[in-house]
Amino acid sequence: MMFKVLPTSFSFLAACAVAVMPAQADVLLSSASVERVVLMEYEDGSTETEYVPADAVEPGQELAYVVSFRNEGAEEEDSVVMTIPVPEDMIYVDDSVIADNAAVDFSVDGGKSFAPRDDLVIEDGDNVRMASADEITHVRWTFARVTPGEEGMLAFHAILN
Template sequence: MLKKLIVSMLASGLLAGAAQAQGVTLKAHVLQEKTVEEAGVKRVLLVPAGNVTPGDEVIYDLSYANGGAKPAEQVVLTNPVPATLEYVSGDSALVSVDGGKTFAVLTSLKVADADGTQRPAAPKDVTHVRWNLASIAPGASGHVLFKARLK
């Protein structure tokens, strides 16, 4: 199931055409947290996602690098949340609950219930995750993350 999820995510791709046109390359990795104990000390590592079952969390690590000679300006990275996942959280991310039409912090968004009444949006309503990067210097790289749970 996860192998299909990873391929689906990469095929649907990051919506960052303008960034790529400015010399920015993008790579996506799907990871899981793994706790290991060495000499009595517990550490949490991020490892490639393996056997994921419903209820397990995965972490999408979206890496970017500017291989161009000029700064990449006003870079927008947008990633759809696959239907098989439920958004959990994202570092400095804006989210959409309307299929990617509008973006804001989750706590400011509302959705309509089946009866038409408005309620605060919940993580399960998130359809897309977005990061706005003001500038990426030539040669610079970084990454953004979001957590999701397999339904």
């Protein structure tokens, strides 16, 4: 079995910090983690998703990239934008984005342009087709307003190649 060691939370946090728009310096990322997604099945037939530390993972396992943030400033911040790249060795999982009160857009061109998932297309000559999950390179959250002291969390799931 081949295991891959993931970047530490510190390096993941550093990568995310760069993606917060500079004008919004008071909105700080308070934590970032990569967790393994585990589906727990119970005797009664019910299931529940749990998140466990992802120190080493195998190809095909689903991971959650989770970032928490807080507005440390005394003023509200408008149009707060946070972008997280989907790591190169990962495939985004459709419909896995978590974000309260945020518009979510996606990129297939390395973060140069963004669109809602339903409008994300690939132009190949005369052909235009819907982008597949494995073509998504970045996920971007836009919060209309983040008030002083407000905390939030954003996340997406991806599968290790």
